[in-house]
Amino acid sequence: MGQTIVQKIIAKQCGLNSVNVGDVVEPQVSLAMSHENAALVINQFSEIYKGLNVEANVWDASKIAIIFDHRVPAESKKTATNQKKIRDFVAKQGIEKFHDIRGDEGGICHQILPESGYVMPGGIVVGTDSHTTTHGALGAFSFGIGATEMASVWALGTILNVEVPATIKVIVDGELPKYVSAKDLILYLIGKISAEGANYKVLEFHGSTIRNMTTSGRLTLCNMSVEAGATSGIVPPDSETENYLRTVAGYKGELEYILPDEDAEYVQIVEIDANKIEPQIACPHTVDNVKPISEVEGKSVQQIVIGSCTNGRLDDIKIAADIVRGKKINKSTRMLVFPASSRIYQEAMELGYVGDLMKAGAVVMNSGCGPCLGVHQGALGDGEVALATTNRNFLGRMGNPSSEVYLSSPAVAAYSALTGVISNPNKGEN
Amino acid sequence: MSNVIYKIGDDISTDIIYPGRYMATVLPSETPQFAFADVTELNTMLNQKEKSIPAIIIGGKNFGCGSSREQAASTLKGHNITVVARDFARIFLQNSINLGLNTVICPEIEADENDELEISETEVKNITKNKTFPIIPLPKARQAIVEAGGLIPYTQVKLKAKLGL
Numbered sequence A: 001m002g003q004t005i006v007q008k009i010i011a012k013q014c015g016l017n018s019v020n021v022g023d024v025v026e027p028q029v030s031l032a033m034s035h036e037n038a039a040l041v042i043n044q045f046s047e048i049y050k051g052l053n054v055e056a057n058v059w060d061a062s063k064i065a066i067i068f069d070h071r072v073p074a075e076s077k078k079t080a081t082n083q084k085k086i087r088d089f090v091a092k093q094g095i096e097k098f099h100d101i102r103g104d105e106g107g108i109c110h111q112i113l114p115e116s117g118y119v120m121p122g123g124i125v126v127g128t129d130s131h132t133t134t135h136g137a138l139g140a141f142s143f144g145i146g147a148t149e150m151a152s153v154w155a156l157g158t159i160l161n162v163e164v165p166a167t168i169k170v171i172v173d174g175e176l177p178k179y180v181s182a183k184d185l186i187l188y189l190i191g192k193i194s195a196e197g198a199n200y201k202v203l204e205f206h207g208s209t210i211r212n213m214t215t216s217g218r219l220t221l222c223n224m225s226v227e228a229g230a231t232s233g234i235v236p237p238d239s240e241t242e243n244y245l246r247t248v249a250g251y252k253g254e255l256e257y258i259l260p261d262e263d264a265e266y267v268q269i270v271e272i273d274a275n276k277i278e279p280q281i282a283c284p285h286t287v288d289n290v291k292p293i294s295e296v297e298g299k300s301v302q303q304i305v306i307g308s309c310t311n312g313r314l315d316d317i318k319i320a321a322d323i324v325r326g327k328k329i330n331k332s333t334r335m336l337v338f339p340a341s342s343r344i345y346q347e348a349m350e351l352g353y354v355g356d357l358m359k360a361g362a363v364v365m366n367s368g369c370g371p372c373l374g375v376h377q378g379a380l381g382d383g384e385v386a387l388a389t390t391n392r393n394f395l396g397r398m399g400n401p402s403s404e405v406y407l408s409s410p411a412v413a414a415y416s417a418l419t420g421v422i423s424n425p426n427k428g429e430n
Numbered sequence B: 001m002s003n004v005i006y007k008i009g010d011d012i013s014t015d016i017i018y019p020g021r022y023m024a025t026v027l028p029s030e031t032p033q034f035a036f037a038d039v040t041e042l043n044t045m046l047n048q049k050e051k052s053i054p055a056i057i058i059g060g061k062n063f064g065c066g067s068s069r070e071q072a073a074s075t076l077k078g079h080n081i082t083v084v085a086r087d088f089a090r091i092f093l094q095n096s097i098n099l100g101l102n103t104v105i106c107p108e109i110e111a112d113e114n115d116e117l118e119i120s121e122t123e124v125k126n127i128t129k130n131k132t133f134p135i136i137p138l139p140k141a142r143q144a145i146v147e148a149g150g151l152i153p154y155t156q157v158k159l160k161a162k163l164g165l
């Protein structure tokens, strides 16, 4: 019996020829990522070394990445002090893959990793963030862990007690209609299999739609795989992956591709016809409460949010700018745009998108998590409704349990900013 | 034997267990005060309760879904809570095991507030309702972490071996 891509990656990282689903293994980690919660990781890391009478040093500083994104610039003295503590640790340990609050190389962790060439196909990426699933877009096995687990990785370089997950094969064929994107596809899938439909499993994406999709779209798919409960999402690497790594990430070294065997065993196969998907909306307060836009149209929204690690890339900002260019955002709503990285922000400025968005009335914010987790910027008022291109709509997610968050693609969000109600951009064409 | 102090629904996310706005508070000793901060009744109950009394919260399916924030486990651990749920989201369950928060996977659990439960290795006995429900045991590899007293001591053993201490 053949093996899935994740089985093959785990086997390689354990120095084995093959592993079976359910095996418990301790694979080597290729990259270990944290954000501001590194403050807790540092605390747990020093706990591990307590009483051992050896100096607490990380196993390999070159394999650790720390990116400040959740609260940037710091919103409180507590956060600022955590960030200071992390900077001291980074300097002491010689961690070079560190992205501070900067306009040249700062941004959201799940964008910084791929665009900086830190993620390689065939590797294992762990991160103290549930959306670490994102990096499967480049053919890595990539998943979220807790802070204590990360401290253990920092000490050992391996991840303890990984149970080899089963895999669901998702085959998407056909062409996505106009104004229907990777976001609509993943919302559709989550609605179909539910928020726990892929619990403890991997989603492996196949089919012509995926092959024709840019890495940006694949990042969106894998990012939201965790919203179906998946341990990881993964796209077998191809020429598009190489193109991204060479041109965007500037990677010049060797590339090793690991691909699933033809006869790999899957626990489930899900087939989707891309041609039939219309824009999708995840309604409050669970991500799997997904409806086609026709059932939600007309709902008034007070805040439009475009950005995040899900949909804050250049193509997302472009489509928003194209839709609002020369028009005005409805007076009954406000529009916040936060590019996923400073680099994307700069490119969006150079291409004129930032100007287009601002002239229409949008506020273009610094790169970071911002409104996505509602602790810092863009909180909602009591009874208010947001339409966001982010990935979660849980009760209280945008800082207020008395508000509602709907999720959509950038095209739907931008078009709805013009009308002030949830609207289908395809209707604007008529 | 302990009492059910609260029953909560399906898909309880880490945003509900430990709202994002408190995420700058990271130390396990400081997180308990914010447990279920937006579920006022429960938060008040937890903060008034004597720390030493073991208490049970009944969850539905997919308890702990969402973010990987470890505070969601440490905040409940700090209150000496046992969570009995139909099933748990992966990262939350792993964090709970790593920190030693008692989590019990009991797919058929029937229990209401104030019921008295007795939890063994294989089953949950609802004394009040006089009914018994089977527990799904943790995989052996996870059990090993529980037996070591959490991931920190477990890692220490591995690290000592690695460093030849």
Ligand code: SF4
Pocket (backbone or CB within 6 Å): A069, A070, A108, A109, A110, A129, A131, A308, A309, A310, A368, A369, A372, A373, A390, A391
């Ligand atoms: S943008 Fe939102 S989902 Fe992405 S890492 Fe930041 S808080 Fe998490």
